Amino acid sequence: MEPQVIDRPEKSRYEILAEPDAETGTETGTETGTEPGTETGAETAGFAEYHLSEGEIAFLHTEIDPRFGGRGLGGLLARGALDDGRARGLRVLPYCPFIRGWIGKHPEYTELVPEARRARFGL
Template identity: 35%
Template sequence: MAEVINNKEKNRYELKLDGHTAIAEYILNKQGVLFFTHTEVPKDLEGEGVASKLMESAFDDAEERGLKIAPICPFVKSYIQRHPEWKRLLAEEHRF
């Protein structure tokens, strides 16, 4: 599978595959919290693990940079519920 990139100019993580782009949009605040606001996977890529790869790479990047995460997007929150090992990255006020 292709590599996930952090497109800082557009404030989103991107995974380009087969001419399509899956995205996870975020807002990074001054306190070092990544607020994930929206994820989108093109229909042609659904069911191929693209969103999971996108989130795993984004969370790995956040952890490497010492950032915390805030799952505003319902998909991101449900992903963390299914993969509780990522709860360690949750910003204090966004723990569940």
């Protein structure tokens, strides 16, 4: 299974689901000979916590489980959460240093942050 970003509004967070590999800590598939997606062992590999209010989504904290580190899941989580915010017409307030840094490296997402507040976030 490919990593998947889902919104969990009841928890006020986006989660990224991925399959761990017990021996290597990488996605099931290439090293074991199993096709990704044929196992149902997807786990929550990380999350981006948010607060939603009046057309704005404030990202507060992002975390990836160390067992899933080094696989680029943080970037996939950020992109998925921001793409969903864009699709919903939400203004983004990146209080979380990870989300803020990710937007800084991907300027095509800067427009999601209200122009009057970009300087506050260093964008």
